[in-house]
Amino acid sequence: MRLYALLATLAGALLAVPGPVGWRLPSHSPRFERPGDVVLGGSFCILRFYNAVSLDFTALPAGPASSRVSSWGYRVAQSFVFAVEEINRSTHLLPNLTLGFSIRNSGDSVHGAMHETIAFLTGQEDPVPNYSCHRGPPRAAMVGDTRSALSVAMARLLGLYKFPQVSYASTLPTLSDKTQFPSFLRTRASDLTASYAVTQLVLHLGWSWVGILTQDDDFGQQAGNLASQELGQAGVCIDFHLHVPSHQSPEKTDAIAQKMEKSTATGVLVFLSNSNIQLILQRLVGIRVLGQVWVSETLVHTVIALATPGASWVLQGAFGLKLRSSHAHGLSEFFAHLHPSRTPEDMFLRRFWEATFGCRWPHSTDTEPSDMQLCSGNETLRDHKYPFQEVSRLEAAYPAVYSIAHALQDMVLCENENRECGDPVHFQPWQLLQPLRKVSFQTPDGTHIMFDANGDLVTKFDVLQGQWSPEGQFYFVHIGKVDPHPSLENRMMILLKDSVQVPSSVCSTSCEPGSSQIPQQGAPHCCFECRPCPEGQFADQRGAQVCEIIQSKDHCLPRTEIFLAFDEPLGLVLTVVSLALASLACLILGVFLWFQKTPVVRANNRALSYVLLVSLSLCALSPLLFLGRPSTTTCLLRQITFAVVFTVAVSCVLAKTLTVVLAFQATRPGQRVRICLGPCASSSVVLAASLVQIILCGVWLGTSPPFPHRDTASEPGHLVLQCHEGSGIAFSCVLGYLGLLAIGTFSVAFLARGLPDTFNETKFLTFSMLLFCSVWTAFLPLYFSARGKATVAVEVFSILASTAGLLGGIFFPKCYLILLKPERNTPPSLRHEPSAQRDLGKGDPPSHPFQQHHFS
Incomplete structure (x- = not known):
């Protein structure tokens, strides 16, 4: 009897258990589902969970509670819905099949992801592992999740059943291991793929001296080791390899920034998370570390998202890789039309609406503040702006859905290796796995999607570079692309625009030949x-x-040929100065012709002044024969032209000086030098002096003329193209005669500088000849000690300096009086006003009027 009573008691206790699963905790997870012939699962972080810690053992433990809405996660889920609806409307892709979906919230937790995955597989609200009571349409694949930790947990479970899983955001390299995760695929590049692309870009840039900045975690260590290995095999040296701690440590971050400041490497490979990039940028901006060029896969998104003040100066010229992903046309308009009244079955939309607009719906079950205003329903998402970090990668779920749809179509159309057709309504998920791995298609926007042997997306990157716009805005401009090599496995093909300015990052510049x-x-x-x-x-x-x-x-x-060319900086400067002096001489000649009847012009022998100005303009132009590649013609003309035109110029100065001296001698009683003051006297001096120089030049040209010469001894490794003077004696005679003529002119002008008269210009002639002689006295030692094209530069400079001395010393005072003091350019003023006399270089009024000799 006692045994029967015990059995009855146990039976009553068992009957008191509410259902066959009474030992499990109740679960009421929100979801968004839509029926179809084939159902796709989606795991997204829409509502973030937090665990309520309770020490009360008298009640059931509370499940994870949702704290806030992830607007980015919800919008990614909506891109999943958008892709499904677009495929259902298509007449080419699965035309006789309607896709359904079941969107589930992982809560950004491994527990939530595992629970929702099992629930999707079993079709139960409170799932039991390895048991399915699902009797509806087949469940084809699971899309998700965001973080790699969640995808790993899901992939281990789904891999047991070979159930296809396509992640849209997980980048952990371990997920490429098909031994551990046989049914996992992803439409994102793994971290190592992106790191490898960064390394290949650095090698393409030709850098041999770089630094590496990695995060102090598994990703950073793997990426840094891969970069070090690839760069080391290519012969690239690493100046520093720094690890940024995952947790915030101002002391370590400052030490890293200081080491980067001391580095001589220009290129820096960066493998950091968003938050760590922000910390490093803040430190580098603070100590003004400029000139380094960063290369990173996440740099483009990070800089725009964080907008660190001053980061643009640190990141000027930085290279960033951006995954070339598909663009869902119409997705923005789809977001704008979302409204709880249009999709009441969407249990997440009301929470998203409340979080977006800061309101609450009537009879809301969420623990919102009671004083929060009620949602009117008139709010619209059309004009709502989202931060950049929430906009980026929104479309990642879009190609994931399309890849599953194309795999279904390939399975239905028997486009597989065994030519076995699958039943689109009755099939096992593992039958879809092989077609999914082999899909190759283009999305509606033309992006090519296919997976490699590891289930990773065959990745293509766009290369962007940080630049400043003419308006002063910092932005990233597209400069090239990185594609998988068509024939070499694990190699990438990099194409950059020809206009890209690539900075150099080397420890030492390559040595020249020799x-x-x-x-x-x-x-x-x-x-x-x-x-x-x-x-x-x-x-x-x-x-x-x-x-x-x-x-x-x-x-x-x-050998490298060198000569003083027109287009090099020194040649360009000398050319500009030469043309400027020649133009100035012509301008002064024009002034003298315009004011030829004024006393200042007539009193200084107009004819000689005209000849002198013409010769000075030719003197200024003669250096052009010394520039450029030497030829037979230029070698014959350069020294001859220089000698003749300067002889004419100096002889004009001599004639003007002798005329003044003879004029004063003619004013004395009984002197017969008046006959030497005729109109042909000064011309005879110029012709006679110039004729001697012309004869010397003719003898020079007739005996041993100048010729082009290749000098191999002046500069080792270079071939100096220059003009050899031919006969050194003839060249010395030409220069010697010009020197004697200049010294004689200076001596006569110096002795006559004290002659009284208003129109006496010997002081100006003396000063100009002093400059002339000083320049050429300094020229001789410099000319004979210089080598190579420096010899030509010294002679050209001497020609221009002496021309400027003659032009300025003789004619600038006269132009000043003609143009700026016209009231004093009259005979009475010149004879009686002290200021006018000072303008012309005189001291005392004339004791002997000299008005009868104006030398006009």
Whole structure:
């Protein structure tokens, strides 16, 4: 009897258990479902969970509670819905099949992701592992989740059943291991793929001296090790490899920034999260670390999202890789039309609406503040703006849905290896896995989607560079692309625009041909010094490691030809100065012709002044014969032209000086020099002096004229193109005659500087000839000590300086009086006003009027 009573008691206790699963906790997770012939699952972080800690053992433990809405997660879920609806409207993709979906909230927790995955597989609200009571349409695949930790947990479970899973955001490299995760695929590049693309871009840029900045976690270590290995195999040296702590540590961050400041590497590979990039940027901006060029896969999104003040100055010229993803046309308009009244079955939309507009719906079950205003229903998402970090990667779920749809179509159309057709209504999920791995299609916007052997998306990147716009705005401009190599596995093909300015990041510049690299003691092999090859050895390539011994001298190595060219900076400056002086001389000549009847012009022998101005303009133009590649014609003309035009100029100054001296002698009683003051006297002096120089030049040209010459001794490794003077004696005679003529002119002008008269210009002539003689006295030692094209530069400078001295010393005072003091340019003023006399260089009024000799 006692046994029967015990059994009855146990039976009553069992009957008191509410249902067959009474030992499990109740679960009421929100979801958004829509029926179809085939159902796709979606796991998204829409409502974030938090665990309420309770120590009360008298009641059931509370399940995870949702705290806030992730607007980014909900919008990604809506891109999933948009893709399903677009496929259902298509007449080409699954035309006789309607896709349904079941959107579930993982809560950004492993517990939530696992629970919703099991619930989707079993079709039960309170799921039991490995047990399914689902009797509806087949469940094809699961799309999700966001974080890699969630996707790993889901993939381990789904992999047991070979149930297809396509993630839209998980980037953990371990997920590429098909031994652990046989049914996992993703439409994002893994972290190592992006890191490898960054490394390939650095190699393409030709950098040999870089730094690496990684995060102190598994991702950072894997990315940093991959970069170090690839760069080391390519011969690239690493100046620093710094690890940024995952947790905030101002002291360590400051130390990292200071090490980067001291680095000589221009290029920096960056493998950091958004928050750590922000911290490093803040420190670098604070200590003004400029000139480094960052290369990162996440840099483009991060900089725009964080908008760190001053970051644009640090990141000027930075390179960023952006995943080339598909664009869902019409998705923005789809978002704008969302409203709870249109989709009442969407249990997440009301929560999203409340979080977006800061209101609450009537009879809301959520614990919202009671004083929060009620939602009117008139709110609209059309004009709502979202931060950049919520807009980026919204469309990642879009190609995931399309890949599953194309796999279903391939399975239905027997487009598989075994040519076995699947029943679109009755099939096992593992039957879809093989077609899914082999899909290759284009999305409606033309983006090509396919997976590699590891289930990773065959990745293509766009290369962007941070630049400043003319308006002063910092932005990233598209400069190239990174594509998988068509024939080489695990290699990438990089194409950059020709206009891209690539900075250099080297420890030492490559040595020129003719020298070898000598490693610096205690430094990496990328740091070296250049040493010329010794006699009997050669290096015919740039960056040669060693000089090779010359075994047989059967050919010559071409040397670099150098000469003073028009387009180089020095030649350009000399050309501009030459043209400016010639133009100034012509301008002064025009002034004298315009005011030719004024006393100042008539009193200084107009004819000689005109000849002198013309000769000075030719003197200013003669340096143009010294510039450019020497030829036979220019070699014959340059020294001859220089000697003749300067002789004419100096002889004009001599004639003007002699005229003044003879004029004063003629004023004395009994003097017969008046006959030397005729109109032909000054012209005879110029012709006679110039004729002697012309004869000397003719003898020079007739005996040993100048010729083009290639100088191989002045500068080793270079071929100096210059004009050889031919006969050194003839050249010396020409210069010597010009020097004697200049010294004689200076002596006569100096002795006559004290002659009284208003119209006496010998003081100006003396000053100009002093400048002329000083320039050419300094010219001689510089000319004979210079080598190469410096010889030409010295002579051209001397020609221009002496021309400027004659032009300014003689004519500037006269132009000043003509143009700025016209009231004093009259005979009475010149004879009686002290100021006018000072303007012309006089001291006292004339004691002897000299009005009868105006030398006009």
